[in-house]
Amino acid sequence: MELSRRNFFRMSATAMAGTTAGALGFGSAHAATVAARPYRLSATTETRNTCTYCSVGCGVILHSTGDGSGNVKAQIIHVEGDPDHPISRGSLCPKGASQLDFINAETRVTQPLYRAPGSSEFKPVAWEWALERIAHLMKEDRDRNFIADNAAGVPVNRWNTVGFLGGSATSNETAWLTWKVARALGIVALDNQARICHGPSVAGLAPAFGRGAMTNGFTDIPNADVVIVMGGNPAEAHTVGFKWVVEAKTRGAKLIVVDPRFTRSASVADIYQPIRPGTDIAFLGGVIKYLLDNDKIAHEYVRRYTNAAYLVKEEYGFKDGLFSGYDAEKRSYDRSSWDYELDEQGYVKVDETLRHPRCVFNLMKEHYSRYTPEMVERTCGTPKDGFLEICALIASTSGLDRTMTSLYSLGWAQHSKGAQNIRTMSLIQLLLGNMGMPGGGINALRGHSNVQGLTDLGVLSNMMPGYLQMPSEAEPDLASHLKTRAFKPLRPNQMSYWQNYNKFYVSFLKSMWGANATADNDWGYAMLPKLDGIYDVLRQFELMSQGKMNGYICQGFNPLMSVPNRAKVTASLSKLKWLVVMDPLATETSRFWENHGDVHDVDSAQIQTEVFHLPTNLFAEDEGSISNSARIIQWHWSAAQPPGDARYDIEIMSELFLKLKDMYAKDGGANPEPIMKLSWAYKRPEAPTAEELMRELNGKALADLPDPADPARVLRKAGEQLDSFAQLRDDGTTASACWVYAGAWTEKGNMTARRDNSDPSGRGIHGNWGFAWPANRRILYNRASATPDGKAWSRKKSLISWNGSRWSGADVPDYGATLDPAKDAGPFIMNPEGVGRLFSRGLMNEGPFPEHYEPFESPVANPFHPEVQSNPASRLFKADKEAFGTSEQFPYAATTYRLVEHFHYWTKHQKLNTALQPEEFVEISEGLAKEKGIDSGDWVEVRSNRGRMKAKAVVTKRVRSLNCDGKVIHTVGIPLHWGFMGVAAKGYGANALTPFVGDANSHTPEFKAFLVDVKRVGPAV
């Protein structure tokens, strides 16, 4: 039966009527049957797992048939929320609640499929044949294109003609195994979903605070007095997390929402104001000016915990939209002038009176003096009065007994200046003293269930696990790599925790190469690939489009729908020699060669790419851990086997690796050394377990570890799991694949599997649920919740304090546990200054203070400096620049977003979600509808300079037309979610329209602001 929306409701109503009748006892015969019937789920096995969609990480209970015995095949028949889970407390949103449909989707692939060059069909093949063929193709390409040494003779071990995209819902253990295999082969073009979504979070937060993760967590939100939602719509995209916002409101908090659309989050806001897409820095810069002009800052906090008092070099400057040091030809800056003045000892010069004209505080004041309320209105279209009302509410948290928390997601991240959008809020939260405080912080709401974990594990072309950096070819040996990362403290007595980088790095190399990493061979450093640039997703597809990439592997990733400019993506995939898709579902990427009429019109015969679809497990069939947005690593258990011949990602990666290893052992080839020497000490080499891999991530002692404070005492015996990263050494006596995960699996057992949901402090800490990296700290930078001498700033906001000999309180101190406050070490322990950075030195590519730049396609000239329209340092390739449209051809601003009923391109495989939101549509304002003669339900064509889509129009008050710089700006809202695979009606996908340009720091694409034209093409049907 075709399940239309109407049928769905009819069915639901019938089912409900039956249930209600039974429950109320209507009809004695029926009631007797009900009474005699056992509880339907009583005979099932309950298995704890985690929702596979967004990274709120809600707990789910999977009910499967049978009792788990070896001779019984389990089938999952019911999914419900886990009432014990401290974040979700039994709730699931429309996506999570219908995961049974995902598990049993009819579009799940159950056997390996192969598409020959030029063919118009997939054919089932045997696993052995498929894996042999893929290994053969990989080896052939690697042997032909491997770069052992660069032109200067430096060993670089690089294989850059094959790329790999990691998934966003695979477990941490899968991610680690994938990393090992890919890097041992020399793959540099290794990236994951984070590059498409939250890359700017790490790039924007770390330069301020030292780490790039969500700071506080969902259960902390009710501690806030003000919640600002800007750059996101958590009521729809992080629905269960949003219930903590509702709880904050019931406790008296005020909710601010700023968004181009009146969203579901906005519908419960105390203040909502609209904003033109891509103008958030102008808005937030205006807030900074307001706080400074009205003296609404936390003075002592700012003076002691930020770099406000630090002096900046005389050569630093900003003029007409550009900072000092710009090279227009290279589209990049010489950032040497963006730094502090140092004294003879190498410490930063400071002026604690904040009077020096070149102290950060005064430079910041000067920089944002242009961001008047009038300029905010002119640029953003936000009415001045509404803007000032928001400023006043934000300013109400400048006293340290009140806090504001910021919730954002891709509405800030997916811009050509995404990292700077986020950084602007960092400045505000530092000025208000809201960092490290309960109910404060900046909460980066990660979009995918384990995109945080994949980021932690460095599945990004320039990263290694634990936020260590991939070596570049300018660093031929380990000493040269470590030299630039020594991070000597910039003020006396600072922890500057990255000083331990060498311990993390050597311990990592010991995990990677095992006994093959010795002091004599530089711990195997030479075997790592060395970068000659960043191979982010945009560059990967650019290389493909130029015919410079031959093979590509997508593990749980669907780039045909997720990478901008679908025409370019299709053309690029068509130039590949081979493509491997590892996915539980039939995805658009694995079928990119197939003609689907107007929504995907390709000529299969012309596409010579050999395509493999390897069917994999999904979350419900998997054991392992995933890390939610709040850095909480949660273990989950498998409730059933993957269907048909589908296999585990870990097994597929292992088998491919072992095949390649055999081939190199037998036949030789390009640089087999890293392959042969990769540590692979698993009981079953072809199927390492999640436990083995998580233990490896945590790390262990390789020799007895004496206590540095008392050498007679042994901290950990050889072979024992480490307790924390504090035990790591750089002498080869410890191994740890991901230092930030140290503590996750200790001698006490699997800390990520802990399920104690108690919260003794009542602060929403839940410290014995799972394991939060680093060191099980739930609120980052929590030392800042206390005064410099260690007392809580306010009793209402106390978190940790100094008791005379150690720090104690509700949370694990993000600080030395016995570090006396008299030493004056700052609370931002990863930064060599010890303080939060209002001025980011040379850590951001487009400037040390965020500046407003227009989106690359914008309906107006930049009101601040029309001659520097857009981010001068963003990721931009020549051909893509030529594909930009002008506002004359494409007069309307456009933005993309998610709906509560769908998760990206996954839930269109689920009947329930499809019934709720069956087909592609766009939202337009009443004003635009009137101008263009469009009625709700009409078919419209939306065009950008890169492509088109045909969709239903929804004419709505939710999208307002705004007045910017004297021009009426109409915005077109384009939800994601539709494509040509699955059970939903076919659609074009938003990336048919979006531009191929990326953030300057993370290269995340600009999905949230571009130009389109709209016309009516037919009546409602």
Ligand code: SF4
């Ligand atoms: S999609 Fe997110 S909010 Fe919804 S149930 Fe899953 S984890 Fe929870």
